[in-house]
Amino acid sequence: MRAAVYHGPEDIRVESVSKPELSSPDDAIVRVTHTAICGSDLWFYRGDSDREAPSGVGHEPMGIVEEVGEDVRSVEPGDRVFAPFVISCGSCEFCRKGLHTSCVNGDSWGGDNGGCQGEYIRCTQADGTLVRVPDRYADDEEVLQALLPLTDVMGTGHHAAINAGVEAGSTCAVVGDGAVGLCGVLAARRLGAERIIALGHHEDRLEIAEEFGATDLVTERGDAAIERVTELTNGGVNHVLECVGAASAMETAAGIARPGGTVGYVGVPHGLDGGLDVFSFFGKNVSLRGGVAPVRAYAEELMADVLQGTLDPSPVFTKTVDLDGVPEGYRAMDEREAVKVLVEL
Known part of the structure; x- marks a missing residue:
């Protein structure tokens, strides 16, 4: 063959x-x-x-x-x-x-x-x-x-949404505009999220995110992205889907999570050689759930x-x-x- x-x-x-x-x-x-x-x-x-x-x-x-x-x-x-x-x-x-x-x-x-x-x-x-x-x-x-x-990718995006606790009427954010992140948007819509904020950097991919149900698009990076989501939501979101795995994406996810919120992570971890600053989760009582889907x-x-x-x-x-x-x-x-x-x- x-x-x-x-x-x-x-x-x-x-x-x-x-x-x-x-x-x-x-x-x-x-x-x-x-x-x-x-x-x-x-x-x-x-x-x-x-x-x-x-x-x-x-x-x-x-x-x-x-x-x-x-x-x-x-x-x-x-x-x-x-x-x-x-x-x-x-x-x-x-x-x-x-x-x-x-x-x-x-x-x-x-x-x-x-x-x-x-x-x-x-x-x-x-x-x-x-x-x-x-x-x-x-x-x-x-x-x-x-x-x-x-x-x-669809099952993985769904796993992120489930672990983030997305439910009907909720507001959530999806970090990453790859195939998994886009499917995370679709999964969040399927679970009834009322507001879905998609974070990404590629216009063509964010167009798909909108097609899949994203209500807000954030193209800023790093601290600017955290500030933008915090501004849009008056303090952050309760449900974050982390669909990249890079240290920067995890830091963004922690930064945009509201105190007491949950990050559902499915991005394959990479670039974490220096470790993950868990204090950003600890200080706000943010839960981290997920893994390989x-x-x-x-x-x-x-x-x-x-x-x-x-x-x-x-x-x-x-x-x-x-x-x-x-x-x-x-x-x-x-x-x-x-x-x-x-x-x-």
């Missing part, structure tokens, strides 16, 4: 690799039809994180089940499915608590199960991981593109809204490529020419 392979910083190649095969009774082989390039993929692409080279890449798969192991019960060949960015069993202590990212039988994409930016993957723990799309929507391209973000826990709930037409995160895909175009997709995201790249195989 053909797949995108990492060979080093800024070196993604599409080449022939071995097609994964069933190796366990709980495996499934999926022919990938849609996948995506994630902002977190840029860490190894830029050389900011270590990754084995060569290695398959990608963690946001959607496709058609081709073959299943003898113990798989939830899907069968021919089913349309998608899968979250972390493999989970669905039955261990942590999966039962909705914390699938801490699954004791969990796994990640890549290695001998195939990177998701390729033609086929082997999904271990298929019953706990794969989400089946109802047959009536299996070939509806608009629906499929709206469902694909549930593999990562267990998107599998939210999949059915969010899919139901997509299928009834009340949730559509697909506008985060601002560029579409085929498999051969994956290296160009990485370049476009790295240079901020695209918010998120859709890959159609």
Whole structure:
């Protein structure tokens, strides 16, 4: 089969690799039809994180089940499915608590199960991981593109909103205008937030934020951003979604939180070598909740809204490529020419 392979910083190649095969009774082989390039993929692409080279890449798969192991019960060949960015069993202590990212039988994409930016993957723990799309929507391209973000960014934005305590009638702020931040805006609107302040620096992305429900846009940075939000809200907001992970973003989140408020953080931490000033949280009794998003826990709930037409995160895909175009997709995201790249195989 053909797949995108990492060979080093800024070196993604599409080449022939071995097609994964069933190796366990709980495996499934999926022919990938849609996948995506994630902002977190840029860490190894830029050389900011270590990754084995060569290695398959990608963690946001959607496709058609081709073959299943003898113990798989939830899907069968021919089913349309998608899968979250972390493999989970669905039955261990942590999966039962909705914390699938801490699954004791969990796994990640890549290695001998195939990177998701390729033609086929082997999904271990298929019953706990794969989400089946109802047959009536299996070939509806608009629906499929709206469902694909549930593999990562929509579920992650939702996790931020949930942990920030967003509820009907509330005022909240979203720090970050990447795909996760934009989906955080959409999640906050879905949960009934009355006022949503989006903080970002890119006009095209903030236009999407408005489309998704942002009522106020703040383009200032650092202390100026904190002053602006404080002015807009007469003292800050009770619910902050931190969707970047950088030290500066966390400082902004703490600064705009109202005393007693909550920051829901999902940005992958980076640039925190000097530590985080927790006194900014301590002094105002601001709670910090979140972490890596267990998107599998939210999949059915969010899919139901997509299928009834009340949730559509697909506008985060601002560029579409085929498999051969994956290296160009990485370049476009790295240079901020695209918010998120859709890959159609």
